[in-house]
Amino acid sequence: MSPEESKVNFLKVIFKWATFGSAFFEVKQTTDPNFPEELLIAINKHGVSLIDPSSKDILVTHPFTRISNWSSGNTYFHMTIGNLVRGNKLLCETPLGYKMDDLLTSYISLMLSNMNKQRTIRVKQ
Numbered sequence: 001m002s003p004e005e006s007k008v009n010f011l012k013v014i015f016k017w018a019t020f021g022s023a024f025f026e027v028k029q030t031t032d033p034n035f036p037e038e039l040l041i042a043i044n045k046h047g048v049s050l051i052d053p054s055s056k057d058i059l060v061t062h063p064f065t066r067i068s069n070w071s072s073g074n075t076y077f078h079m080t081i082g083n084l085v086r087g088n089k090l091l092c093e094t095p096l097g098y099k100m101d102d103l104l105t106s107y108i109s110l111m112l113s114n115m116n117k118q119r120t121i122r123v124k125q
Contacts, residue, residue: 018046018049018058018061019042019044019049019051019058020044021044021045022042022043022044022049023042023043023044023099023103024040024041024042024051025040025041025042025043025077025094025096025099025100026038026039026040026053026094027039027040027041027077027092027093027094028092028093028094029090029091029092029093030091030093031089031090031091032088032090035050035052035059036052036053036054038053039051039052039053039059039092040052040053040056041077041092041100042058043100043103043104043107045107046061046063047061047062047063047064047066047067048061048062048064048067048079048104049061049062050062050090062079062081064104064107064108064111065111066081066082067079067080067081067104067108068080068081068082068083068084068087069084069087070100070101070104070105071101072097072098072100072101073097073098074095074097074098075093075094075095075097076091076092076093076094076097077091077092077094077096077097077100077101078090078091078092078097079092079104
């Protein structure tokens with residue numbers, strides 16, 4: 001197998017991984033006792049995954065369609081999963097909250113844009 005073929009085969013394998021293409025953020029969360037205080041948050045095309053940093057297990061993945069609100073500041077990132085009244089809130093301490101906010105905003109904007117394009121195509125048919 002040539003070096004190029006092995007690179008392609010390698011990418012075909014890791015492309016299937018749940019965290020492929022993720023941006024990872026180390027955070028400290030204090031709102032959900034079901035999760036460890038220290039978490040890795042992975043943001044990718046599938047949504048937002050909470051990962052146990054010691055075991056590297058994905059604890060939960062929230063698709064973008066379930067995220068109803070998010071915000072950030074100099075020292076935090078906040079996200080609501082579900083509706084604003086009964087949703088689960090996750091508050092994280094991190095100096096990179098603004099990057100998480102930007103990335104989430106970009107992914108959700110892309111998702112909404114694609115949904116609108118599909119609606120337009122269905123209406124034209």
